[in-house]
Amino acid sequence: RINSMDIGFRSAPDGRGRSRSVPEEALMLTGDENILDIQYTVFWQIKDAGQYLFNIYSPEATVKAAAESAMREVIGTVQAQFALAEGRPQIEQNTQDLLQRILDDYGAGILITEVQLRGVEPPQQVIDAFRDVQRAQADRERARNEAEAYRNDIVPRARGEAQRMIEEAEAYRQQVIAAARGDAARFISVYEAYKQAQDVTKQRLYIETMEEILRNATKIIVDQSAMQQGVVPYLPLTELQRRIPRPTTTSEPSESQQTITPRPAPAPQQGGR
Incomplete structure (x- = not known):
């Protein structure tokens, strides 16, 4: 037959009413020096008559005294938040194991089948204040999770941006190197041609350079050697003037463009001999 014993509270006689707390049994000190109201039930049976x-x-x-001692020792090793949240199964198992060892040392012939926590709460x-602390801890955990989520989002993006910049820099480097090599190859080819025919x-090169400089200007090339041989070059000035674009804006005529009207000569005086 399995027997049960309530510690820290007493159930209503008919089993239907509210249970009442027994503070002298329920109030216990945690490892972080907080007080908790612990209510639990011990199930046991005889193993050696x-x-x-x-x-x-x-x-x-004997069972009651040993159970209180075991529970107080276990609660004294844990944090209050642990006992209030995820620590209940561990507290139950540790208390059952410790209580069984105590009874075995007594030679009580009793087997503890289960220790069941019925309530773990702060004192009334x-x-x-405990609920305020729990809310603050929940807010802190939420803020930590949000910060971690932000970190997990921003760090990969920053790394991707850095990688993109590295790749762009590498592409620019390759472009500059290729352009420099092309310029060097062109210079070498020009130099090789120069060595074979320096004057030509x-x-x-002179003509190409002047062509680049005077691309949009009217150019006249005169062979000086021909002039030295007595050949007079023909310069079609009238044709060249027609090719020069005229300005589109209207301005006052300059001194060179003004029409000069010759002054009439004075009339001869009469009566002279």
Whole structure:
């Protein structure tokens, strides 16, 4: 037969009413020096009748005292928040193991089948303060999760941006190197041509340079050697003037463009001899 014992609270006689707390049994100190109201039930049965009858004077009182001692020792090693949240299964198991060892040391002949936590709460006098602390801890955890999510979002994007900049810089580097190599190859080819025909190359480079400089200007090339031989070059000035574009804006005529009207000569005086 399995027996049960409530510690820290007492159930209503008919099993339907509200249970009442027993502070002298329920209030316990945690490892971080907080007080908790612990209510639990111990289930036990006889495993050795001889030890049960002759080694202990009052089995129920022995189980109750050993259970309170075991629970207080376990609660004294944990944090209050742990006991209020995820620590209940571990507290139940540790208390059951410790309680069984105590009874075995007594030779009580009792087997603890289960320790079941019925309630783990702050004392009624400070429950509002505990709830404020829990809300603050929840807010802190939420802020931490949001910061972690932001970090997980921004860090990969920053790394991608950095990688893009590196790739663009590498592409620019390759472009500059290729352009420099092309310019060097062109210079070498020009130099090779220059070595083979220096005068011709000089003349060609000069003409190409002047063509680039005077691309949009009217150009006249005169062969000086022909002039030295007595040949007079023909310069079609009238044709060249027609090719010069005229300005589109109207301005006052300059001095060179003004029409000069000759002044009439004075009339001869009469009566002279």
